[in-house]
Amino acid sequence: MMVLKHCVLLPKLLIAFNMKNIAVIGAGTMGNGIAHTFAQSGFKVSLIDISEASLKRGMETISKNLDRMVAKEKISESDKTETLSNISTYTSIPEGVKNVELVVEAATENIDLKLNIFKQLDEACVEDTILATNTSSISITQIAAVTSRPEKVIGMHFMNPVPIMKLVEIIRGYNTSDKVTKTIMSLSETLGKAPVEVNDYPGFVANRILMPMLNESIETLYNGVAGVNEIDTVMKLGMAHPMGPLQLADFIGLDVCLSILNVMYDGFKNPKYAPCPLLVNMVRAGKLGIKSGEGFYDYSESRKAEKVASQFSK
Numbered sequence: 001m002m003v004l005k006h007c008v009l010l011p012k013l014l015i016a017f018n019m020k021n022i023a024v025i026g027a028g029t030m031g032n033g034i035a036h037t038f039a040q041s042g043f044k045v046s047l048i049d050i051s052e053a054s055l056k057r058g059m060e061t062i063s064k065n066l067d068r069m070v071a072k073e074k075i076s077e078s079d080k081t082e083t084l085s086n087i088s089t090y091t092s093i094p095e096g097v098k099n100v101e102l103v104v105e106a107a108t109e110n111i112d113l114k115l116n117i118f119k120q121l122d123e124a125c126v127e128d129t130i131l132a133t134n135t136s137s138i139s140i141t142q143i144a145a146v147t148s149r150p151e152k153v154i155g156m157h158f159m160n161p162v163p164i165m166k167l168v169e170i171i172r173g174y175n176t177s178d179k180v181t182k183t184i185m186s187l188s189e190t191l192g193k194a195p196v197e198v199n200d201y202p203g204f205v206a207n208r209i210l211m212p213m214l215n216e217s218i219e220t221l222y223n224g225v226a227g228v229n230e231i232d233t234v235m236k237l238g239m240a241h242p243m244g245p246l247q248l249a250d251f252i253g254l255d256v257c258l259s260i261l262n263v264m265y266d267g268f269k270n271p272k273y274a275p276c277p278l279l280v281n282m283v284r285a286g287k288l289g290i291k292s293g294e295g296f297y298d299y300s301e302s303r304k305a306e307k308v309a310s311q312f313s314k
Protein backbone atom coordinates (compact mmCIF):
# COMPACT_ATOMS: atom_id res chain seq x y z
CA MET A 1 0.00 0.00 0.00
CA MET A 2 1.13 3.53 -0.70
CA VAL A 3 1.25 5.76 2.37
CA LEU A 4 1.30 9.55 1.94
CA LYS A 5 4.84 10.87 2.09
CA HIS A 6 4.11 13.76 4.45
CA CYS A 7 2.72 11.33 7.08
CA VAL A 8 6.15 9.76 7.35
CA LEU A 9 7.91 13.10 7.71
CA LEU A 10 5.58 14.48 10.27
CA PRO A 11 6.81 13.46 13.76
CA LYS A 12 10.08 15.42 13.39
CA LEU A 13 8.28 18.49 12.09
CA LEU A 14 5.67 18.35 14.83
CA ILE A 15 8.43 18.64 17.41
CA ALA A 16 9.93 21.61 15.52
CA PHE A 17 6.59 23.45 15.62
CA ASN A 18 5.60 22.24 19.03
CA MET A 19 2.17 21.74 17.48
CA LYS A 20 0.23 18.57 17.99
CA ASN A 21 -3.28 19.54 19.01
CA ILE A 22 -5.50 21.64 16.81
CA ALA A 23 -9.17 22.60 16.80
CA VAL A 24 -11.41 23.15 13.79
CA ILE A 25 -14.57 25.24 14.25
CA GLY A 26 -17.40 24.17 11.92
CA ALA A 27 -17.91 20.65 10.53
CA GLY A 28 -19.45 21.70 7.20
CA THR A 29 -17.99 21.40 3.69
CA MET A 30 -14.66 23.02 4.57
CA GLY A 31 -14.39 22.16 8.28
CA ASN A 32 -14.64 18.40 7.78
CA GLY A 33 -12.07 18.56 4.96
CA ILE A 34 -9.66 20.57 7.15
CA ALA A 35 -10.13 18.16 10.10
CA HIS A 36 -9.55 15.20 7.73
CA THR A 37 -6.33 16.74 6.35
CA PHE A 38 -4.81 17.50 9.78
CA ALA A 39 -5.86 14.14 11.26
CA GLN A 40 -4.36 12.25 8.34
CA SER A 41 -1.07 14.03 8.99
CA GLY A 42 -1.03 12.82 12.61
CA PHE A 43 -2.50 15.81 14.47
CA LYS A 44 -5.04 15.36 17.26
CA VAL A 45 -8.08 17.30 16.06
CA SER A 46 -11.01 18.68 18.06
CA LEU A 47 -13.85 19.19 15.58
CA ILE A 48 -16.36 21.69 17.00
CA ASP A 49 -19.81 22.60 15.70
CA ILE A 50 -22.93 24.03 17.35
CA SER A 51 -24.96 21.41 15.49
CA GLU A 52 -24.78 17.72 16.49
CA ALA A 53 -26.26 16.85 13.08
CA SER A 54 -23.42 18.73 11.30
CA LEU A 55 -20.82 16.89 13.37
CA LYS A 56 -22.41 13.54 12.48
CA ARG A 57 -22.62 14.45 8.78
CA GLY A 58 -19.04 15.78 8.86
CA MET A 59 -17.64 12.56 10.36
CA GLU A 60 -19.60 10.48 7.82
CA THR A 61 -18.14 12.55 4.98
CA ILE A 62 -14.59 12.12 6.32
CA SER A 63 -15.13 8.36 6.60
CA LYS A 64 -16.51 8.14 3.03
CA ASN A 65 -13.64 10.22 1.63
CA LEU A 66 -11.11 8.01 3.43
CA ASP A 67 -12.85 4.92 1.99
CA ARG A 68 -12.36 6.41 -1.48
CA MET A 69 -8.62 6.88 -0.76
CA VAL A 70 -8.33 3.29 0.49
CA ALA A 71 -10.08 2.03 -2.67
CA LYS A 72 -7.61 4.00 -4.81
CA GLU A 73 -4.74 2.53 -2.71
CA LYS A 74 -3.56 6.00 -1.69
CA ILE A 75 -3.77 5.03 2.01
CA SER A 76 -4.15 1.73 3.88
CA GLU A 77 -7.13 0.55 5.94
CA SER A 78 -5.07 1.15 9.13
CA ASP A 79 -4.25 4.73 8.00
CA LYS A 80 -8.02 5.26 7.78
CA THR A 81 -8.61 3.89 11.29
CA GLU A 82 -5.77 5.99 12.70
CA THR A 83 -7.02 9.16 10.98
CA LEU A 84 -10.54 8.72 12.38
CA SER A 85 -9.17 8.00 15.86
CA ASN A 86 -7.31 11.33 15.75
CA ILE A 87 -10.61 13.28 15.62
CA SER A 88 -12.83 14.06 18.65
CA THR A 89 -16.07 16.03 18.33
CA TYR A 90 -17.45 18.80 20.57
CA THR A 91 -20.41 21.17 20.61
CA SER A 92 -18.79 23.64 23.03
CA ILE A 93 -15.92 25.94 22.01
CA PRO A 94 -14.28 26.28 25.49
CA GLU A 95 -14.25 22.50 25.95
CA GLY A 96 -12.93 21.76 22.45
CA VAL A 97 -10.10 24.34 22.39
CA LYS A 98 -8.57 23.43 25.75
CA ASN A 99 -4.79 22.90 25.24
CA VAL A 100 -4.74 23.37 21.46
CA GLU A 101 -1.83 25.18 19.79
CA LEU A 102 -3.86 26.22 16.71
CA VAL A 103 -7.52 26.87 15.92
CA VAL A 104 -8.76 26.92 12.31
CA GLU A 105 -12.17 28.54 12.17
CA ALA A 106 -14.38 27.33 9.27
CA ALA A 107 -17.87 28.29 10.43
CA THR A 108 -20.55 29.92 8.29
CA GLU A 109 -19.40 33.00 6.30
CA ASN A 110 -21.02 35.73 8.39
CA ILE A 111 -19.09 38.63 9.88
CA ASP A 112 -21.00 38.94 13.18
CA LEU A 113 -20.85 35.18 13.76
CA LYS A 114 -17.08 35.11 13.13
CA LEU A 115 -16.38 38.14 15.36
CA ASN A 116 -18.35 36.46 18.14
CA ILE A 117 -16.44 33.16 17.70
CA PHE A 118 -13.06 34.96 17.79
CA LYS A 119 -14.01 36.79 21.02
CA GLN A 120 -14.86 33.41 22.57
CA LEU A 121 -11.63 31.84 21.24
CA ASP A 122 -9.53 34.69 22.60
CA GLU A 123 -11.00 34.11 26.06
CA ALA A 124 -10.86 30.31 25.98
CA CYS A 125 -7.45 29.68 24.39
CA VAL A 126 -4.09 29.99 26.13
CA GLU A 127 -1.96 33.01 25.24
CA ASP A 128 0.23 31.25 22.65
CA THR A 129 -2.54 29.68 20.60
CA ILE A 130 -2.60 30.86 16.98
CA LEU A 131 -6.08 31.71 15.71
CA ALA A 132 -6.59 31.10 11.97
CA THR A 133 -9.68 31.62 9.84
CA ASN A 134 -10.66 29.93 6.59
CA THR A 135 -12.85 32.89 5.57
CA SER A 136 -13.21 33.42 1.81
CA SER A 137 -13.55 37.17 2.02
CA ILE A 138 -13.90 38.70 5.50
CA SER A 139 -11.05 40.99 6.59
CA ILE A 140 -8.46 39.20 8.76
CA THR A 141 -7.52 42.59 10.27
CA GLN A 142 -11.13 43.18 11.34
CA ILE A 143 -11.40 39.70 12.90
CA ALA A 144 -8.03 40.14 14.65
CA ALA A 145 -9.15 43.48 16.12
CA VAL A 146 -11.72 41.81 18.42
CA THR A 147 -8.98 39.72 20.05
CA SER A 148 -6.19 40.65 22.47
CA ARG A 149 -3.65 38.88 20.19
CA PRO A 150 -3.94 40.41 16.68
CA GLU A 151 -0.34 39.37 15.92
CA LYS A 152 -1.44 35.72 16.28
CA VAL A 153 -4.48 35.95 13.97
CA ILE A 154 -4.04 34.84 10.35
CA GLY A 155 -6.00 33.67 7.31
CA MET A 156 -5.59 30.03 6.30
CA HIS A 157 -7.74 29.81 3.16
CA PHE A 158 -8.01 26.17 2.11
CA MET A 159 -9.63 25.27 -1.21
CA ASN A 160 -12.54 22.88 -1.75
CA PRO A 161 -12.24 19.83 -1.64
CA VAL A 162 -9.58 20.32 1.05
CA PRO A 163 -7.97 16.85 1.08
CA ILE A 164 -7.33 17.12 -2.69
CA MET A 165 -6.58 20.76 -3.49
CA LYS A 166 -2.93 21.78 -3.01
CA LEU A 167 -3.24 25.52 -2.46
CA VAL A 168 -3.55 27.25 0.90
CA GLU A 169 -3.74 31.03 0.62
CA ILE A 170 -2.06 32.38 3.77
CA ILE A 171 -3.38 35.86 4.51
CA ARG A 172 -1.47 38.23 6.75
CA GLY A 173 -3.64 40.68 8.64
CA TYR A 174 -2.29 44.19 9.23
CA ASN A 175 -0.81 43.09 12.58
CA THR A 176 0.05 39.42 11.89
CA SER A 177 3.64 38.79 13.01
CA ASP A 178 6.43 37.37 10.80
CA LYS A 179 6.88 34.52 13.26
CA VAL A 180 3.23 33.43 13.09
CA THR A 181 3.23 33.71 9.27
CA LYS A 182 6.37 31.56 9.00
CA THR A 183 4.92 28.95 11.38
CA ILE A 184 1.68 28.67 9.41
CA MET A 185 3.50 28.58 6.03
CA SER A 186 5.72 25.70 7.25
CA LEU A 187 2.83 23.93 8.91
CA SER A 188 0.87 24.01 5.63
CA GLU A 189 3.83 22.37 3.89
CA THR A 190 3.82 19.55 6.44
CA LEU A 191 0.19 18.90 5.43
CA GLY A 192 1.44 18.34 1.87
CA LYS A 193 -0.01 21.68 0.73
CA ALA A 194 1.47 24.57 -1.25
CA PRO A 195 1.06 27.76 0.84
CA VAL A 196 1.15 31.19 -0.82
CA GLU A 197 1.50 34.35 1.29
CA VAL A 198 -0.77 37.30 0.45
CA ASN A 199 -1.90 40.51 2.13
CA ASP A 200 -5.30 41.30 3.59
CA TYR A 201 -7.38 43.16 0.98
CA PRO A 202 -10.93 42.27 -0.13
CA GLY A 203 -11.06 38.88 -1.88
CA PHE A 204 -7.34 38.34 -1.12
CA VAL A 205 -5.89 36.95 -4.41
CA ALA A 206 -7.88 33.80 -5.25
CA ASN A 207 -11.35 35.30 -5.11
CA ARG A 208 -10.33 38.73 -6.36
CA ILE A 209 -9.41 37.08 -9.66
CA LEU A 210 -11.87 34.17 -9.71
CA MET A 211 -15.11 35.94 -8.72
CA PRO A 212 -15.06 38.63 -11.46
CA MET A 213 -14.63 35.79 -13.99
CA LEU A 214 -17.59 33.85 -12.57
CA ASN A 215 -19.65 37.05 -12.40
CA GLU A 216 -18.79 37.86 -16.04
CA SER A 217 -19.90 34.36 -17.09
CA ILE A 218 -23.24 34.96 -15.36
CA GLU A 219 -23.49 38.40 -17.03
CA THR A 220 -22.79 36.73 -20.42
CA LEU A 221 -25.69 34.34 -19.78
CA TYR A 222 -27.91 37.21 -18.52
CA ASN A 223 -27.20 39.21 -21.69
CA GLY A 224 -28.25 36.24 -23.84
CA VAL A 225 -24.88 35.92 -25.55
CA ALA A 226 -24.89 32.13 -25.07
CA GLY A 227 -26.49 29.35 -23.00
CA VAL A 228 -25.15 27.62 -19.87
CA ASN A 229 -23.60 24.66 -21.72
CA GLU A 230 -22.11 26.86 -24.42
CA ILE A 231 -20.41 29.22 -21.92
CA ASP A 232 -18.99 26.34 -19.89
CA THR A 233 -17.84 24.48 -23.02
CA VAL A 234 -15.98 27.54 -24.33
CA MET A 235 -14.04 27.85 -21.07
CA LYS A 236 -13.41 24.12 -20.65
CA LEU A 237 -12.29 23.32 -24.19
CA GLY A 238 -10.89 26.73 -25.12
CA MET A 239 -9.09 27.67 -21.91
CA ALA A 240 -8.43 24.17 -20.54
CA HIS A 241 -10.41 24.86 -17.36
CA PRO A 242 -11.28 21.54 -15.64
CA MET A 243 -14.79 22.82 -14.92
CA GLY A 244 -16.89 25.52 -16.64
CA PRO A 245 -17.36 28.78 -14.67
CA LEU A 246 -21.12 28.31 -14.22
CA GLN A 247 -20.62 24.77 -12.98
CA LEU A 248 -17.88 26.03 -10.64
CA ALA A 249 -20.21 28.74 -9.28
CA ASP A 250 -22.80 26.00 -8.56
CA PHE A 251 -20.10 23.96 -6.84
CA ILE A 252 -18.93 26.86 -4.63
CA GLY A 253 -22.52 27.93 -3.85
CA LEU A 254 -24.21 30.94 -5.50
CA ASP A 255 -24.88 32.51 -2.07
CA VAL A 256 -21.15 32.27 -1.28
CA CYS A 257 -20.25 33.85 -4.66
CA LEU A 258 -22.74 36.68 -4.05
CA SER A 259 -21.43 37.34 -0.57
CA ILE A 260 -17.78 37.47 -1.77
CA LEU A 261 -18.66 39.84 -4.64
CA ASN A 262 -20.50 42.10 -2.20
CA VAL A 263 -17.47 42.20 0.12
CA MET A 264 -15.26 43.26 -2.82
CA TYR A 265 -17.86 45.75 -4.11
CA ASP A 266 -18.12 47.37 -0.66
CA GLY A 267 -14.40 47.12 0.08
CA PHE A 268 -13.11 48.68 -3.17
CA LYS A 269 -16.17 50.87 -3.93
CA ASN A 270 -15.63 49.84 -7.55
CA PRO A 271 -18.60 48.92 -9.82
CA LYS A 272 -16.53 46.26 -11.59
CA TYR A 273 -17.29 43.93 -8.66
CA ALA A 274 -21.07 44.58 -8.67
CA PRO A 275 -22.87 41.21 -8.67
CA CYS A 276 -24.89 40.42 -11.79
CA PRO A 277 -28.68 40.89 -11.21
CA LEU A 278 -29.25 37.29 -12.36
CA LEU A 279 -26.97 36.00 -9.55
CA VAL A 280 -28.84 38.15 -7.01
CA ASN A 281 -32.21 36.85 -8.27
CA MET A 282 -31.15 33.22 -8.21
CA VAL A 283 -29.94 33.50 -4.61
CA ARG A 284 -33.21 35.23 -3.62
CA ALA A 285 -35.10 32.35 -5.28
CA GLY A 286 -33.12 29.78 -3.27
CA LYS A 287 -31.24 28.42 -6.32
CA LEU A 288 -27.85 28.07 -4.64
CA GLY A 289 -26.19 25.39 -6.80
CA ILE A 290 -25.33 21.82 -5.77
CA LYS A 291 -26.24 22.33 -2.10
CA SER A 292 -29.85 23.34 -2.89
CA GLY A 293 -30.27 20.87 -5.77
CA GLU A 294 -30.44 23.56 -8.46
CA GLY A 295 -28.33 26.41 -9.77
CA PHE A 296 -27.25 26.85 -13.38
CA TYR A 297 -27.62 23.06 -13.61
CA ASP A 298 -30.22 20.71 -12.12
CA TYR A 299 -28.82 18.42 -9.40
CA SER A 300 -32.14 17.04 -8.24
CA GLU A 301 -30.86 13.46 -8.50
CA SER A 302 -28.06 13.19 -5.92
CA ARG A 303 -26.15 11.03 -8.41
CA LYS A 304 -25.69 14.05 -10.66
CA ALA A 305 -24.17 16.16 -7.87
CA GLU A 306 -21.77 13.39 -6.96
CA LYS A 307 -20.75 13.03 -10.60
CA VAL A 308 -19.93 16.73 -10.81
CA ALA A 309 -17.96 16.64 -7.54
CA SER A 310 -15.96 13.58 -8.58
CA GLN A 311 -15.23 15.12 -11.98
CA PHE A 312 -13.75 18.13 -10.16
CA SER A 313 -11.67 16.04 -7.77
CA LYS A 314 -9.92 14.00 -10.47
Ligand SMILES: NC(=O)c1ccc[n+]([C@@H]2O[C@H](COP(=O)([O-])OP(=O)(O)OC[C@H]3O[C@@H](n4cnc5c(N)ncnc54)[C@H](O)[C@@H]3O)[C@@H](O)[C@H]2O)c1
Pocket: 025, 026, 027, 028, 029, 030, 031, 048, 049, 050, 051, 054, 105, 106, 107, 108, 109, 110, 113, 117, 134, 135, 136, 137, 157, 158, 159, 160, 251, 252, 253, 256
Ligand atom coordinates in the same frame (compact mmCIF):
# COMPACT_ATOMS: atom_id res chain seq x y z
N1 LIG B 1 -17.46 26.18 0.40
C1 LIG B 1 -16.32 26.56 -0.20
O1 LIG B 1 -16.03 26.20 -1.36
C2 LIG B 1 -15.32 27.39 0.58
C3 LIG B 1 -14.00 27.51 0.09
C4 LIG B 1 -13.05 28.22 0.84
C5 LIG B 1 -13.44 28.82 2.03
N2 LIG B 1 -14.73 28.72 2.48
C6 LIG B 1 -15.06 29.35 3.77
O2 LIG B 1 -15.11 28.33 4.76
C7 LIG B 1 -16.04 28.69 5.78
C8 LIG B 1 -17.05 27.57 5.94
O3 LIG B 1 -17.73 27.39 4.71
P1 LIG B 1 -18.50 26.02 4.37
O4 LIG B 1 -18.76 26.05 2.92
O5 LIG B 1 -17.80 24.89 5.01
O6 LIG B 1 -19.89 26.28 5.17
P2 LIG B 1 -20.96 25.21 5.62
O7 LIG B 1 -22.26 25.92 5.63
O8 LIG B 1 -20.84 23.95 4.84
O9 LIG B 1 -20.53 24.85 7.14
C9 LIG B 1 -20.54 25.80 8.17
C10 LIG B 1 -20.65 25.06 9.50
O10 LIG B 1 -20.45 26.01 10.55
C11 LIG B 1 -21.29 25.62 11.63
N3 LIG B 1 -21.45 26.76 12.54
C12 LIG B 1 -22.23 27.86 12.40
N4 LIG B 1 -22.11 28.66 13.48
C13 LIG B 1 -21.21 28.06 14.31
C14 LIG B 1 -20.67 28.40 15.59
N5 LIG B 1 -21.01 29.51 16.21
N6 LIG B 1 -19.78 27.55 16.15
C15 LIG B 1 -19.44 26.39 15.53
N7 LIG B 1 -19.92 26.02 14.31
C16 LIG B 1 -20.80 26.85 13.73
C17 LIG B 1 -22.56 25.17 10.95
O11 LIG B 1 -23.35 24.36 11.80
C18 LIG B 1 -22.01 24.41 9.74
O12 LIG B 1 -21.83 23.03 10.04
C19 LIG B 1 -16.64 30.02 5.36
O13 LIG B 1 -15.93 31.07 5.99
C20 LIG B 1 -16.42 30.05 3.85
O14 LIG B 1 -16.32 31.35 3.33
C21 LIG B 1 -15.67 28.01 1.79
